[in-house]
Amino acid sequence: MIERNIFKNISPLDHRYSLRKENFEDYSKYLSEEAKIKYQAQVELALVKALAKEGICSFEVVKEVEKAIEELTAEEVYEEEKKTRHNIRALVNCIQRKVSKEAKPYVHFTTTSFDIVDTANSVRYKECAEELILPTLKELQKILMEIALREKDTIQVGRTHGQHAVPVTFGFAVAEYVSRLGNRILAIKESGERLKGKMTGAVGAYNASHLFFNNPETFEAEVLEELGLEASTHSTQIVEPEYLTDFIHALVSGFGVIANFSDDMRHLQRTEIGEVGEYFGKDQVGSSTMPHKRNPINYENIKSMWKEFMPRMMTLYQDQISEHQRDLTNSASSRFIPELIVGFLSSVNRLIRTCRKLVVDQENMEENFNQSKEMIVAEPLYILLASLGHPDAHEAVRKLTLEAQETGQTLRELIQDKEELEAYWQKLNQKQKELLTKPEKYIGIAVQKTEKVVDYWQGILNI
Template sequence: MPNRDIFANISPLDHRYARNEAQFTELEKYLSENATIKYQAQVELALVKVLAKRGIAPAKSVAEVEAAIASLTTAEVYAEESKTRHNIRALVNCIQAKVSPATRPYIHFTATSYDIVDTANSLRYQKATQNLILPYLKKLQQSWAQISLREKDQIQIGRTHGQHAVPVTFGFTMAEYVSRLGERIETISVQAEKLIGKFAGAVGAYNASSIFFEDPEEFEAEVLAELGLKPGEHSTQIIAAEPLTDFLHSLVSTFSVLAAFADDMRQLQRSEIAEIGEYFAAEQVGSSTMPHKRNPINYENVKSLWKAFMPRMITVYLDQLSEHQRDLTNSASSRFIPELITALISAAARLTKVSSRMVVDRENLAKNFAQNKQMIVAEPLYILLAAHGHPDAHEAVRKLTLKAQKTDLSLEELVEETTELRDYWQQFSQKQQQLILKPEKYTGIAAQKTEKIVKRWQQKFNYDLKLEG
């Protein structure tokens, strides 16, 4: 197969989003077509190893097959497939051509194509999870955890429905995503371990292997054990769809967490909010026509990638359906699964880079908080009034907020000039009064909760973080 100019490739994942050489090299090990052939060949090798252990294949067969697949190229297999019109038969033919006549009969012995295909896919997705997906996501989560600790006491106005609510801290805002991503990381790890293989033959009933083995299920387990996999309880010509479906769902739902974070951070960069910013290189351009623009391109890119790949989960659900013991309606669609993994890793890498350079504008955080700091104490005021026996505290405070909006008076000042409410005010303790007089203190346990969340994930994932405060 000829080498191609990367910019001649059709997929943007190749020529734009995953073109970093080091990252591409990592991805290629598990997600490329070369990797597909490599892992399929490893399954064929596992079969020969068990046949040799059982004294069926010659002892020398293992070394012969190892040497054969070491020299095997994807180009060879594709050239053979152009003749056979069958990819696994082509793989088998290429391996057989490189071994002795005594070994040839035991390549693919009692197997069907999807014993090889499905098992190889489960194996490479497990390896990709352990060596790519989890490390990239943990690195991202660690960058968020560091920001959370650093900003755990930084006041920020909370927002619900796009409106100012009650105060939080920016560290607390970040801790949400530390927690959500941490839970997704654990789910991905669990679901990857549940990926299964099969060696049960053409319809899953062990028809061929039962000719030679009194214990075909044990034989299956032995072959899969060579690869570090387990069989499912039942398979047809293909493995049961649900383990892969659940694994891919864990990836897509993780992608959604990344997209939610990106969208939140993008909104906080709006000109009228401007609480955070992306690092902007000296020669970076934000607009082709407006030189002053500094666009949140990285966050927008992640959200855009998510929009492209999130709907692919529908195809995964459709692939759960296969007529009777097997049809081919997932053979093309399942080949695009590596693209989903690649896009997720690309998004995680991009967010890690931009998060490590996040600029927090404390002046704008304070300015935005100050816009409504006299109004946001409506919640503690109404709760304290109710706690001190006011019969309709919520309505009383609602009317005060309407009055405050029409005047320059604060809620505290309006309480002082309202005889009925002033009597209640005087019953408040000094600490309770301070919640009304100093709205910046009304952050609940945001800082403590932030630190608690970060400590939890630091311990789980062994982060090297310095706890502040």
């Protein structure tokens, strides 16, 4: 077995971003080179099981192959590949070497390499989604829900184009990401369940299996049933690439959601904003030269990881193109898909750890809101004037905002001083006037919407 100091690894996923033992072992179970070979061997075993059920070989052959793949190591397959220069032929040779002369012919019987490769990838990515990706995302979703409900009444100035807008609550702002992440969880689940396999042979026309089965599609279904998969509706030497493309797209767009959330939280930690903060350990350093700094490193790291892995989606789109029944132009690029999944999971786990200790400065949120609270009433004022029949309410209020900025008077004071607007002011009821004097109440149904969003996704995701 090759042993290597992790700090001599080339990929930062191995020597930097997977240093947590529990995370690395979780990722490795599905996404390592060893795991890939293990899943490919399981496809070979499923093939032999289906052959035995059809009476092509004995069930003793199944036992032999099952024992052989239990003993199989990635190292021996790689050593064999040095001679064969072909990964699946190397796998087959290693299995055949461990079984009897009678069993050897049925290993890889009637199949081509990508019956094994594409089917194995579909199984491992499907299982990775069900057993690792989705539970991890649901853990993050649960934390975001808790924050949203906890902060549902916390007043926060809304921001559009980087400028103060009308108020929301911080819980409402977080509920946006509860909804977006929820939709991505569903997309990952559905696209993962749709991943397909194949047992159709070299060009997809069942040429070899048709020699032995009147209905080779039924045999294909029997093999794939052993693996919990269904067949692609059509295949060439490869499974239709759109199934995998859709699955990875769901992951990448999910990555975009957590990157957007992280970017929002990063900006809310700006010195002049200071509405949230990351937890800092007692020995943690923010800057090599400025001891007072406390940088938003976790949120920045997540955005940076997204920048690295998001463009890889373009490679998946390019891998949709395969000439005629198949070319080899995806043979190298497809090997890097596990890195994308690990990068995503690493960032989700980082966000889980960070959000568990999210610090919300409610006083600073209120202080920032107060900077613009008097101008915020411009929107309800203009809408109320329009509702009372003012012919150009927006322009009238726009001019009032300019005057307010010049004189320091509030909009509600100015409207009462303007003879042409006084009649409209008198028509306002007490509730409307109160809204103009207490802008913090102008939050629409932010609180109720937050509760509704969380309740909806709790039901849909059963968390």
